Amino acid sequence: MGIASRLKEEKFLAVALVVGVIAYSSEHAILELGRGAALLAAAALVGTIVLVSMRVAHHAEILAVKVGDPYGTMILTLSAVAVEVIILAIMMTGESSPTLVRDTIYAALMLDINGILGLAALLGGLKYGEQPYNDNSGKTYGVMILTAIGISMIVPEFVPSDKWHYYSAFTILAMLALYALFLRMQVGQHSYFFSYSYPRVERKGGSDAESHDEERTSTSIALILVGVVIIGVLAEFMSTLMSEGLRDSGAPVAVTAIVVAAISAAPEILTALRAALRNRMQATVNIAMGASLSTVILTVPVMETIALYTGQPFIMAMSPVQTVMVAITLIAAAINLNDGETNAIEGMTHFILFATFIMLTALGL
Secondary structure (H helix, E strand, O other): OOHHHHHOOOOOHHHHHHHHHHHHHHHHHHHHHHHHHHHHHHHHHHHHHHHHHHHHHHHHHHHHHHHHHHHHHHHHHHHHHHHHHHHHHHHHOOOOOOOHHHHHHHHHHHHHHHHHHHHHHHHHHHHHOOEEOHHHHHHHHHHHHHHHHHHHHHHHOOOOOHHHHHHHHHHHHHHHHHHHHHHHHHOOOOOHHHHHOOOOOOOOOHHHHHHHHHHHHHHHHHHHHHHHHHHHHHHHHHHHHHHHHHHHOOOOOOOHHHHHHHHHHHHHHHHHHHHHHHHOHHHHHHHHHHHHHHHHHHHHHHHHHHHHHHHHOOOOOOOOHHHHHHHHHHHHHHOOOOOEEOHHHHHHHHHHHHHHHHHHHHHOO
16 A cells, blocks of 8 residues: 555544644644633544544454454453543543543443443344453443442441551552453453354455555554554543533533543444444453443553552542442343343443433533
8 A cells, every 4th residue: 555545544643643742732722712722622632532442343353353262352441441541540640530531431430331242132133142251351341330339439448547558568569460461361361251253254365465465554553652652642631621521510520531431432332333233242242341341441440540659549449339230231231141142132231321321411410
């Protein structure tokens, strides 16, 4: 592929670079114009970040097709979590809410399991009726999410404030141990837990196609890295502008958390929906549940490490409403993902839970 064709295909990355330069040169001028201008500029940056994250997801999908499940969806979920961690780390260096990390992880869980999985199962069920997948994956994801959430976001409610750093260090080790075992299972002897045998599609093109695939793989890896760096730069400006725009506005604190979760989940939503509408529910389950698990199990140790380094703890214990919503979500997921087939009713139950989450957030709960 020529340079001109490549630039045309990656026009969103080029636009993002231009937007980054404009944001860098005009940030102070925008802040001086007041909250309205800051919010408009922050919204523009959010839109730009979503476009870049979608390109990151596109190239993650190329790699996913190349390596197949479960490696493919693992690449996609890890790239999304990397985006989320970068945005959170940047935002936590400024004047942000001490509950931002907790609220973002909670919002990501609601968005991934109830939003993405719910909508995908609903639409896929209306189109195909029942959609098969490997039930081992749903059970494994569910119990690990429950364990990770319990350790990192429920138990901290009972940890004395003067001993937070001890429990924080323990949480880091526990999350890393869980993820190490999960990674070994996912790519090792239990990899079949996360895959399902669909009819094979024959590929044509011979050695020329293979050579082209190798070129696309290398390019995709490079562009994923470039995209993540661009997102980090844009997120820094977005954080400053959004904080100024929402200052004294009366908007719920969780709005920022939902924005961060939605940015990182944007590419996953499209990928999961496309998979469901192609009757590939295994990929949807891997994306939705895998993203939820990765968000908890990888975001927590990174942010807790930052807390230990700065000496400033975050509030990680969920509120009573959040705890109830997570409990209902995981119980519903355990029941729905127990038989190896999804349908529209199961999808609707999760989507109603997602609507409930949005309603509670609007009420400031």
